[in-house]
Amino acid sequence: MCELLGMSASVPTDISFSFSGLIRRGGETGPHKDGWGIAFYDGKGCRTFHDPVASAESPLATFIADYAIKSEIVISHIRRANRGRVALENTHPFIREMWGRYWCFAHNGQLSGVKTLPLSAYRPVGTTDSEHAFCWMLSQLRARWDKMPTDRQLHAAIAEMAASLSRHGVFNMLLSDSRSLFCHRGTHLVWITRRAPFRAATLLDEDVTVDFAKHTSPSDVVTIVATRPLTGDETWSPLPKGALVAFRDGQMHER
């Protein structure tokens, strides 16, 4: 299995605090030591960082945690390999361009028989079931629409495909098109929205406390999604099981 971390924020926000906690679970407080990756959107741009080594021992992970890249949408993943060997090409998140936007995807779970799903416009480079599922979703979307459909159409199509993939096994997913953070909880995915009045919070995996009031403006809204809670003194809620939830600008996005 693996662990996921996602963020949707109303203003460019750095995810250093949450990411610092997550990377401890990659070989130190957790067994997810087979690589890690993180994607930061900056408007339409997206930059990813991947390292096929344990995040708790990766100098690059420590550097990124300190570099404090500000972003409106972040997707991160620490991997414990089950399908597909430990290799750079099997390290999430995966990224593709569709309709002139970067799409980014990370998955937790195992999907049986997913590699029989047909592909057209997008093909995997590595050998994971996850990347195949991502390429199948994009191939389906691209075959259906030559340009970005409406929010409602897009949400419905992704929800339908996520439900379909869930029938192959465990499908916890984070996906973004540079505007929305789409989340699907198969088994494990919790979330929290931080907004004024901001308080302090302490990581579960590291003895670090941050007072968000010192790092935010009163109008900021920041939602964090993760496989398991990252802090012990805040209330994380499970996402609705089997439903697709989209966050935009830090808030749950009503279609």
Added chain:
Amino acid sequence: MCELLGMSASVPTDISFSFSGLIRRGGETGPHKDGWGIAFYDGKGCRTFHDPVASAESPLATFIADYAIKSEIVISHIRRANRGRVALENTHPFIREMWGRYWCFAHNGQLSGVKTLPLSAYRPVGTTDSEHAFCWMLSQLRARWDKMPTDRQLHAAIAEMAASLSRHGVFNMLLSDSRSLFCHRGTHLVWITRRAPFRAATLLDEDVTVDFAKHTSPSDVVTIVATRPLTGDETWSPLPKGALVAFRDGQMHER
């Protein structure tokens, strides 16, 4: 204008020495201060690092120069913006998946009227003429072949498109499909192949000397391609003008 740096090597090799010299030209010994990027192939995997700031002042660039990622193929670019604003999405190298492989592209020069070239399977996310040219090339290749053609067919098709793009202006290009490093010199592109007996070399942009004999095995072959020579005590040769040259495993690849 911008500067390019590429590497093709017979064994995973770190490009720290050359990259350290290049990044000085991004705001210190050269004016290319509008962002930088680098892509490292590791087998079929490819990871890229982008920062839309001057490389000479980028802590990420310094980190990457020290991190000594070993790779068989590297493409790097420092940018001086002329078409397209300074933004993450306009920072080279650009990357796309085609035929189950990652394709990576960086360009130096300006291309007039290139945005009228038709696109199909691939579309730009940013606003540079470079990314449009890349998406046009991939769209053409993808429309022609549904899977990887022969080396000879691929080389001929890319050569033809590079010649066509050159008619729009200055087209110095580095491109890779994870196997070959394709180079097209419009105006400026020099190369050097290092092989046994290895010697020492000194950077032009920084007072750094490396003795390659200490960092290599006798069978290693490493080719470096750059806009301008990076060292002052080696003989760099211009690539043939207007021709497409491919390097594989460090050596010029005869089709």
